[in-house]
Amino acid sequence: MSIVAPMIETSSDQVTRRTDIRNIAIIAHVDHGKTSLVDCLIKHSGMFRDNQKMQEFMLDSNDIERERGITILAKNIAMMYEGVRVNIIDTPGHADFGGEVERVLKMADGALLLVDAFEGPRPQTRFVLQKALENGLKLMVVINKIDRPDCRPDEVLSKTFDLLVELGADDETLDFPYIFTSAKEGYAVHDPSQKSGDIRPLMDMVLEKIPGPPVRPDDPLQLMVTSLEWSKYVGRIATGRIAAGKVRTGQQIALMKKDGSVVKTKVDQVQLFDNLGRTDAEGASAGDIVALIGLPEPAIGDTVADVEQPVALERVEVDEPTLSMK
Numbered sequence: 494m495s496i497v498a499p500m501i502e503t504s505s506d507q508v509t510r511r512t513d514i515r516n517i518a519i520i521a522h523v524d525h526g527k528t529s530l531v532d533c534l535i536k537h538s539g540m541f542r543d544n545q546k547m548q549e550f551m552l553d554s555n556d557i558e559r560e561r562g563i564t565i566l567a568k569n570i571a572m573m574y575e576g577v578r579v580n581i582i583d584t585p586g587h588a589d590f591g592g593e594v595e596r597v598l599k600m601a602d603g604a605l606l607l608v609d610a611f612e613g614p615r616p617q618t619r620f621v622l623q624k625a626l627e628n629g630l631k632l633m634v635v636i637n638k639i640d641r642p643d644c645r646p647d648e649v650l651s652k653t654f655d656l657l658v659e660l661g662a663d664d665e666t667l668d669f670p671y672i673f674t675s676a677k678e679g680y681a682v683h684d685p686s687q688k689s690g691d692i693r694p695l696m697d698m699v700l701e702k703i704p705g706p707p708v709r710p711d712d713p714l715q716l717m718v719t720s721l722e723w724s725k726y727v728g729r730i731a732t733g734r735i736a737a738g739k740v741r742t743g744q745q746i747a748l749m750k751k752d753g754s755v756v757k758t759k760v761d762q763v764q765l766f767d768n769l770g771r772t773d774a775e776g777a778s779a780g781d782i783v784a785l786i787g788l789p790e791p792a793i794g795d796t797v798a799d800v801e802q803p804v805a806l807e808r809v810e811v812d813e814p815t816l817s818m819k
């Protein structure tokens with residue numbers, strides 16, 4: 494059997510992109526509603542019906558994160574919306590995890606910048622926004638908490654615009670699409686005086702405004718290991734976005750290490766993100782975010798490359814998170 498062929502389209506900028514995927518990062522200052530928004534999207538897509546998966550997801554989350562109630566380590570979830578797989582890449586909002594932010598943003602083509610409709614942009618808004626701009630992500634602004642009686646959505650939108658000007662955003666970025674939400678009450682609207690509905694307008698905007706990943710299926714395989722997990726059943730699980738080429742279950746690959754050494758090995762299993770968990774796949778191609786099982790001692794920053802023509806991706810040198818936050 495073969496890998497399902499990705500759906501593609503060539504856009505006006507002559508870049509051929511996948512139309513069956515969106516890779517988006519959600520970025521925000523702490524407490525502006527990232528977790529609530531992701532929960533709302535999860536509820537909307539009906540994932541809670543699958544209790545088993547939900548339980549696994551809970552168990553997967555980081556203990557410290559659960560204790561402190563803030564997001565530290567990036568997690569991926571995927572949801573199917575209108576036939577498109579939307580990979581949602583959660584990013585830490587805390588500046589102590591700057592390196593982690595940098596790394597996970599490399600998996601995304603677009604960023605949803607979430608700003609509290611009362612508080613407006615805060616220091617971490619600025620920090621993550623700058624990183625998103627540096628990484629060339631297509632920006633979409635989400636003004637959240639419009640159900641708050643004291644909210645001032647239009648003022649906050651204009652402050653967000655000012656911040657982008659200050660950060661030197663180009664004209665195209667300054668023309669960003671925006672939407673207003675109540676993640677708590679579960680709706681997204683184009684006019685903040687209207688306070689009802691569901692979250693679909695936000696997802697529609699993601700499909701319309703965030704580009705699909707560029708396609709390079711015929712190039713040699715390249716994927717940077719962006720995060721690692723461990724499972725007592727299968728051992729280390731390396732996650733990353735396929736930058737170029739394809740990878741299949743059972744394929745021989747070259748694992749390119751930091752010290753320059755190259756380990757030739759086999760991928761035991763390719764998995765795609767699926768709702769709150771992962772499902773086995775025969776293979777995947779450029780633009781997909783995958784989990785690879787069976788790599789010997791993968792490390793963050795390693796490149797998984799074509800076994801015949803191994804070329805390493807540029808490493809993102811980052812400080813590992815120190816878990817000593819207040």
Ligand code: GDP
Pocket residue numbers: 521522523524525526527528529530563564586637638639640641674675676677678
């Ligand atoms: P995170 O730190 O960005 O993940 O923020 P959370 O999703 O944990 O939200 C922080 C606080 O804001 C919580 O008390 C949420 O209940 C509240 N919150 C999030 N979204 C909304 C919203 O749309 N409206 C209101 N009123 N509160 C919200």
